Amino acid sequence: MISLDHWIPDELHIMLRIFDRLWSLVLSELKDVDQFDNVCRNEIVKEMNRIGVRFQFWKENGSNTWNYTSLMGNDKLKVLKDFNLGQILPPLRAKKIRELWDRFNLIYSNLKLKDYDPHQFQFEAEDWLELFLTPDRVIPNSNRIEKGLYSPSAITPYIHVLVYHISEFMEIHKQWGVKAFSCAPVEKKNHQQVTYFFRQSFKGRGSKHKSVIKEILEYESRSLFYLFDDVVTSTPKPKKLNIF
Numbered sequence: 001m002i003s004l005d006h007w008i009p010d011e012l013h014i015m016l017r018i019f020d021r022l023w024s025l026v027l028s029e030l031k032d033v034d035q036f037d038n039v040c041r042n043e044i045v046k047e048m049n050r051i052g053v054r055f056q057f058w059k060e061n062g063s064n065t066w067n068y069t070s071l072m073g074n075d076k077l078k079v080l081k082d083f084n085l086g087q088i089l090p091p092l093r094a095k096k097i098r099e100l101w102d103r104f105n106l107i108y109s110n111l112k113l114k115d116y117d118p119h120q121f122q123f124e125a126e127d128w129l130e131l132f133l134t135p136d137r138v139i140p141n142s143n144r145i146e147k148g149l150y151s152p153s154a155i156t157p158y159i160h161v162l163v164y165h166i167s168e169f170m171e172i173h174k175q176w177g178v179k180a181f182s183c184a185p186v187e188k189k190n191h192q193q194v195t196y197f198f199r200q201s202f203k204g205r206g207s208k209h210k211s212v213i214k215e216i217l218e219y220e221s222r223s224l225f226y227l228f229d230d231v232v233t234s235t236p237k238p239k240k241l242n243i244f
């Protein structure tokens, strides 16, 4: 058992999972007002292309729900920073949600800074949650209602951790910063190896020859050998001579 004071939340997943929530809240809002049609989906794909993110919607056979590309961390950050919500939402609505996204992005950047003041962080995170929970409000001298943002039921465990626990971990691990414990490098490595695995297509070959894990480990140790021993991995190309 790892003792309770030896755990720390992973900054990468705070960003990934809270982004997922923010994104799906936008999509469900579009569905609620019956705007989630082909035109809208096209706009989303077009806007994703504009900011350099590959993105698609598709329907699984026999299913009625739209699936969409699950984005990698970098792409999520691009969407969080640059996606123009005005392409799919009315201007005022887009502005409101954009502010929420921008401030989340800011909090997330601060979270990764080694010397950021934990109290300041806590303060800003709580402020952000307040914005997230903006209630509907009656516009004075009219009976129109300005729609707020989201209800408490939209809060996820990661949002709770971000707002109520991260500052404590920032305090405890001042010496290193929360980012020092990030899962990002491990995820990156995992991604590289999975990519390598699919490229080599030694899937399913496991039991017949060598276990896949063993093969990946051997590949890994070969790469490390070249890296640490400074071995030149390419030989000079043979010169072509034209003989007349």
Ligand SMILES: [Zn+2]
Pocket: 160, 164, 165
């Ligand atoms: Zn708690």
